[in-house]
Amino acid sequence: MYERLKGFRDFYPEDMGPRREAMDALEGAAERYGFREVGTPALESTQMYVDKSGEGIVDELYSFTDQGGRDVALTPELTPTVARMVVAKQQALSKPIKWYSTRAFWRYEEPQQGRFREFYQTNVDIFGSSDPRADAEVLAVAADGLTSLGLTSDDFEFRVSHRDILGGLLNAFDADVDTQDAIRVVDKREKIEYGEYLDGLSAAGLSYEQAEQFDELLTGDDLDALTAFAGTERVSAAVQNLRNVLAAADDLGVREYCDVSLTTARGLDYYTGVVFECFDATGDIGRSVFGGGRYDDLIEEFGGQPTPAVGVAPGHAPLNLLLERAGVLPESELTTDYYVLQVGDTEQEAARVAGDLRDRGHVVETDVSDRSFGAQMNYADSIGARTVVIVGEQDLANGEVTVKNMASGDQTTAPFADFPGDRDEPRLEDFA
Secondary structure (H helix, E strand, O other): OOOOOOOOOOOOHHHHHHHHHHHHHHHHHHHHOOOEEOOOOOEEEHHHHHHHHOHHHHHHOOEEEOOOOOEEEEOOOOHHHHHHHHHHOOOOOOOOEEEEEEEEEEOOOOOEOOEOOEEEEEEEEEEOOOOHHHHHHHHHHHHHHHHHOOOOOOOEEEEEEEHHHHHHHHHOOOOOOOHHHHHHHHHOHHHOOHHHHHHHHHHOOOOHHHHHHHHHHHHHOOHHHHHHHHOOHHHHHHHHHHHHHHHHHHHOOOHHHEEEOOOOOOOOOOOOOEEEEEEEOOOOOOOOOEEEEEOOOHHHHOOOOOOOEEEEOOEHHHHHHHHHHHOOOOOOOOOEEEEEEEEOOOHHHHHHHHHHHHHOOOOEEEOOOOOOHHHHHHHHHHOOEEEEEEEEHHHHHOOEEEEEEOOOOOEEEEEHHHOOOOOOOOOHHHOO
16 A cells, blocks of 8 residues: 655545635636746756755755756746746747746645645746836735635735845944845744844844844834935835835735735845735734745846846645635535436437537536446435436437436436427426
């Protein structure tokens, strides 16, 4: 007996209904804003991730040497892949480039609630626009996808920040600060003790007094006070950019979901501007549901022309936790519209009835196991068939089929030659 690998999951039919509905909601939102679907490979060169994140990233990858002697890795995220794709056809692509995809990714990390070694995300990215409206549109796609699943502003919030505000504020202190290390510490603020947080900022170059002052400025969320303290064009411009993004979000009707939260940092080094994370508004789910932000330098770092970019990547496992907590997880009921039951040598006639019903867009099953009448009825009941159409030798001899409503148990006969006829959804009462 083989066991499933740790950190991987099986999805049975009853699991796939809610998953598919969530995927359709997110992808549908992206398509309504004009995003186009792309497909991407499961394997990339390991060096691509090393160049982007350093040698330490290899320990977090499913990486190996293939039979051609190439060092490859299962993709842990999509951003480097789509950056590579943009660089490959940059001159031929109309700007802005608006892409989305839903697929699996792999990271070798310790599984926990809402996080697995194989996980699924819907990625939504815009390349070629630095306008605040692009950032706001990414927020709007995410918000529209969530609300179409039944979530409201009482259920989720986008905590919005700006990496240049954090970096500019750190540089305003009279200290030799490793900005990236300090931002990584800020990203962990909610997950560690306050003393450990201050220790981390101190290790990055701030004194304890400066670390406390820095934290007070961040948690105060007073953008005017931040601008005055820093006294630099960098921070002033970043604050204005953040305000412009929020104003554009208001124009798109999603400002109500956005809260300024300057301790939201996003740990990945490639983020450059506005960043955000989605959280459960009730606090019942302690970790972020998903995040996104602007990464204006990555295309150039991958060998392309300077190209601003912004994106978001809702993860389906944590999103399902949020939907479940809010009581709006899509139902997993499996149903069949019609079961065409065969009695005797009626395969050809049953196939005609089933085919005509399928042509009308219905889910239709019929016997493929040469089962008895009773076994077929039990199976029809087990799959939630709403209507059973009995095609039997005796019925056909009378030029009829029997139509049975499984919920009520009522049944009647209908002319075989006129079933389903011109009816889109033939029902019992059509023939009673």
